[in-house]
Amino acid sequence: MNGGLREYSPSNFNVLFKNYTLLPYFAIYPGPNAWFPVPNKSILLIMGGGIAAYKSLELVRRLAERGIRSRAILTKAGAQFVTPLSVSALTGEKVYSDLFSLTDEAEMGHIQLSRSADLVVVAPATADLMAKMAGGLANDLASTTLLATDKKVLMAPAMNVRMWESPSVRRNRAILEKDGVLFVGPNEGEMACGEFGPGRMAEPHEIAAAIEQALGADGLLKGVTALVTAGPTREPVDPVRFLANHSSGKQGYAIAEALVAAGADTTLISGPVGLTAPPGVTLKRVTTAQEMLAACEAALPADVLVMAAAVADWRPDIAANSKIKKSVDRVVPLIKLVENPDILAILARGPRRPRLVIGFAAETDDVVQNAVAKRTRKGADWIIANDVSANEIGESVMGGDRNRIHLVSEAGIEDWPDMTKAEVGARLAARIAEKLKGAA
Numbered sequence: 001m002n003g004g005l006r007e008y009s010p011s012n013f014n015v016l017f018k019n020y021t022l023l024p025y026f027a028i029y030p031g032p033n034a035w036f037p038v039p040n041k042s043i044l045l046i047m048g049g050g051i052a053a054y055k056s057l058e059l060v061r062r063l064a065e066r067g068i069r070s071r072a073i074l075t076k077a078g079a080q081f082v083t084p085l086s087v088s089a090l091t092g093e094k095v096y097s098d099l100f101s102l103t104d105e106a107e108m109g110h111i112q113l114s115r116s117a118d119l120v121v122v123a124p125a126t127a128d129l130m131a132k133m134a135g136g137l138a139n140d141l142a143s144t145t146l147l148a149t150d151k152k153v154l155m156a157p158a159m160n161v162r163m164w165e166s167p168s169v170r171r172n173r174a175i176l177e178k179d180g181v182l183f184v185g186p187n188e189g190e191m192a193c194g195e196f197g198p199g200r201m202a203e204p205h206e207i208a209a210a211i212e213q214a215l216g217a218d219g220l221l222k223g224v225t226a227l228v229t230a231g232p233t234r235e236p237v238d239p240v241r242f243l244a245n246h247s248s249g250k251q252g253y254a255i256a257e258a259l260v261a262a263g264a265d266t267t268l269i270s271g272p273v274g275l276t277a278p279p280g281v282t283l284k285r286v287t288t289a290q291e292m293l294a295a296c297e298a299a300l301p302a303d304v305l306v307m308a309a310a311v312a313d314w315r316p317d318i319a320a321n322s323k324i325k326k327s328v329d330r331v332v333p334l335i336k337l338v339e340n341p342d343i344l345a346i347l348a349r350g351p352r353r354p355r356l357v358i359g360f361a362a363e364t365d366d367v368v369q370n371a372v373a374k375r376t377r378k379g380a381d382w383i384i385a386n387d388v389s390a391n392e393i394g395e396s397v398m399g400g401d402r403n404r405i406h407l408v409s410e411a412g413i414e415d416w417p418d419m420t421k422a423e424v425g426a427r428l429a430a431r432i433a434e435k436l437k438g439a440a
């Protein structure tokens with residue numbers, strides 16, 4: 001191991017790269033914390049009192065993975081739900097809670113604390129904290145800090161659905177929004193109190209993405225244009241039937257979200273999925289592979305192309321104009337398939353080739369080996385290989401929330417650990433920024 005570069009001796013070369021004779025002796029290994037979409041940034045996390053406070057602990061962990069440091073203020077109510085010790089263990093910092101602590105003031109005054117980070121995040125943001133900030137109250141450390149800060153504030157509200165919908169909370173939210181406070185969530189769902197509706201705090205990965213977006217307004221990919229594809233394509237057999245696959249679009253959408261968070265001007269060409277467009281992304285919906293190709297060509301030029309879509313390799317030669325009926329003599333209709341255009345190969349070899357062309361490889365066997373061959377065959381710079389066979393409990397990357405990928409490039413192979421699709425997106429955005437910067 002040498003400065004993040006994993007070197008392989010000729011003796012283990014054969015084992016690791018058995019059939020990859022063109023690959024050099026090393027693969028770049030970025031290390032567990034070496035991918036920073038928004039490096040050297042920090043947040044001040046204000047944790048209000050709510051059952052969702054436990055999710056803020058997970059948020060701290062996820063931010064640390066992205067290289068974003070957290071310092072926390074835990075309100076008195078917040079300390080009823082999580083302990084200062086657990087917050088401190090995760091942030092690696094002292095936890096602040098008392099406005100009148102002489103020790104704290106001597107170490108770091110509350111004014112300094114309010115300005116020590118690049119962004120102030122309130123999670124959970126209770127109705128009380130929202131009201132205090134909207135009304136300019138300053139009667140404890142959290143509210144004083146919110147009043148004194150000169151940084152952007154992002155709130156992740158969490159409260160009972162009736163409270164969230166009450167006129168006073170709505171009024172406070174409108175005031176805060178007018179004052180430039182950013183919001184993420186709340187989400188709709190079943191609440192800890194048993195009621196259903198909007199009020200659940202956004203999930204840690206959603207808050208992390210919103211933080212990256214807030215921090216990355218002048219981000220690493222500012223000035224870069226990105227084209228991302230996601231989801232399956234549907235190839236009609238007749239007006240009611242089609243050929244498709246299990247892609248949910250989650251991975252491609254997460255990549256688009258991360259690219260926007262890093263400041264890229266991002267267009268997402270999506271097959272039919274049940275997801276909403278990430279904020280800030282220009283979304284174009286398509287159905288078939290041919291439509292996807294046309295939409296991609298119309299969206300060029302772009303600096304980066306990420307083909308995460310599971311494009312159908314074949315389509316029925318002729319799509320019937322009316323529903324194909326079962327025949328009385330039970331003769332099964334024959335459907336002749338023809339090959340779809342290979343969008344990735346066409347764009348990678350076309351006159352408006354993006355500077356960085358990234359394809360995916362969805363494999364069930366010989367995952368890395370097939371991806372290495374695919375990279376050459378399709379003319380991509382990078383291929384991201386993922387194993388799409390179902391695991392022991394029947395879950396698959398297709399449709400699931402997690403992914404374990406291998407990044408195949410001319411430099412070798414990076415094996416990334418199992419992570420959420422949002423984390424794959426964030427880490428990929430960081431690698432893209434690194435690559436483009438190196439190439440500039």
Ligand code: PMT
Pocket residue numbers: 230231246247248249250251252289307308309310311312313340341342343344345358359360361362363374378386388397398399400421
């Ligand atoms: O959508 P999710 O549920 O989140 O699942 C994510 C995913 C598994 C779909 C995604 O991570 C993934 O692997 N996408 C690529 C799926 C695929 O079509 O793989 P492939 O090995 O068949 O194709 C290789 C590459 O060529 C891909 O970049 C694909 O977009 C592209 N391709 C394929 C066929 C074709 N006609 N045109 C293409 O451009």
